[in-house]
Each structure stands twice: as structure tokens, then as C-alpha cells.
Amino acid sequence: MSQAFNVAPRTNEHLGAVLDALSTLLPHVAWVNRPAQSGQNDSFVKRHRHGLITGRGGVFECSSLTLELTLMSPDACYPFRHHSPAEFHLVLSPGQWYGEGVGWWSPGAEGVAFNPPSRIHAMKSMDAPLLALWGLMY
Template sequence: MALLLNADLIESARLLQRSLYKILLNSACPDAQVHAASIDQAQWTTKHLWDESNALPRCLLPDLSQAVDAAPRTHEDLDAVIGALSPLLPHLTWIKRQAQAGQDDSFVQRHRHGMITGPAGLFECPSLTLGLALMAPQTCYPFHQHPPAEFYLVLSPGEWYREDVGWWSPGAGGIVFNPPSCIHAMRSMNVPLLALWGLIH
């Protein structure tokens, strides 16, 4: 069943964009300012492509619910991000990444990306691909790299890897930046991992 985005979902998307911009703008990391400007300038246009065949698999629904319920609401903008995501979640297209040659494929069925903007997203946006990463507990997302710079707003406990840093725990509410083409990865621990991510084009 196709979904025509209604005014409430569009307003949720606008709130998400404004709140994410404020969080990045107020981050101490110098890279955050560039990403914040990209968020602020991004033009989201609506489309109606959602189909129930792209829904989150039932086996991951409890993980999503647990992660959203436990997500930090330590300040106004973070609370607004969680609040803005909640109405969008049932309508996202959830995609999975396949394992590449030589990679352990055990993560394939244990993760999904809920697409907010971009080719498979609820909204068109040529300058920004925005998604929500979800992983079941005890799952490792493989080492990978891509040309666009990337940021994550971390919404649950987990560990993150970047080739110049190694593994570390940014903590729920933390921000992770990956420069263009750097090797990076992430893994959940004993709880689901949830993070909002963006690729700047």
C-alpha cells in the first residue's frame, strides 16, 4: 500500500532537520560545523514511495522499540530528534547491506537502514542521504569505506571504529565523524544499536 505523506509527517521531518542542525552546530568537533551547514541548507522534497514490503522485519521490531525507548533525551534538541523520528519510523523503507567478499555475513539479517532522505528515502534530497542504522545485539557491521563524508548521531550504547582512532565508545548522545574514504565500522554490545547517520554529497 503506497503512502502519501501527510502534513504531520512533513512537519516531523522539518523538526528532525532543525533539531539535527542544532545538535551538530553546538558540537565541539570542528567537522560538525560543516555538517551542520549541510543539514541547514539541504532541501527535502516529499515523495510517496513507501510500500509495506519494505517494512522492518518482525524479528527486528523489538530491537527498534527497545532502542527508541532507551534513547537519550538529555537536552531539548536530542529529545526533539527522538520525537520527530517516532512518527516517521513506521513509514521508512528499511534496506540491508549485503556482505562483500571475505566478510562475515552473519550481520546481514541482523541489521537494517531506515531511509529518511535519498534514493530509497521518504524524501528526495540531492545533497544529503539520511538514514537510521539499527543492529540487533552482538552484531558487527563490517569494515567499509565510501567517498562521502559521514556523521552519526549515536542513540544507543555501542562501539565504533575509525582507522585513525581504533575502537571507542562515543556513548548515547555522542557524535561520530568519518572523513571521506576512511575505513570505519561499528558494533552493538548487549543491547541494540541505533544511530542516525548522514552522508554529505
């Protein structure tokens, strides 16, 4: 995991500071796989991990915000999904995001992707690992 932080682009001092701050949390973060839901391709299960920072069971308990890190191996695609809370991603390395009505796009490192409630969305890594900080707002 720390290797992904070391190779994440530090395109400016602010992104570098975010990566440095997050790396101090790494020893305390529980990393988990998300199982595939019914009808989803489960090839992503072995190719990604989520690290819970805030929320139930996280490093910091919080009932109004879930904040996690996502790490995906190269050439992995997180399945299309939708859920009622709004979701944001602070993109820490190159990757692509999909949004219903928008299609696939690349916000770039230090970009932001936002999914309004119930919008179908997905993300995928390219030829390098994808690292993103994301949150669900309740």
C-alpha cells in the same frame, strides 16, 4: 523498531526531542538489509536494518545527502568499510565506533562519530541494540 526508540537513553531534552521526531517518521521509512560485500563476514546481515529517510527512494528525495537510521541487534558488528563520501553518525544509544588511525571508541548516546572520505571505519553494538542516525554528504 519502536521498542528500540522507547529504550534509547533520553539523557537530555534535546536527545529526547530528536527521538520523538524520528519516531513520527517510522511508519513511512522503508527498512532494508545491506548485503555483505565480497570478503566480508555476513553475520551482520540478519542482525541489522537501515531505514532510509532522505536520498534516492527515501521519505524525502535529496541528491546531496543520504540520511538513514541504523538499528543493530546486541553483539553485532557492521563490517569494516570505506567510501568516498564523508559520513557522520548521531549516536542514539550506546555502541562502539572504529576509525582508521583512531581505533575503537564509544561516543556515547548523543555523541557524534565522523568519518572523513575513504577512511576505514566500522561500528558495533554491545549488550543492547545500537541505534544511530547517520548521513553521507555528497
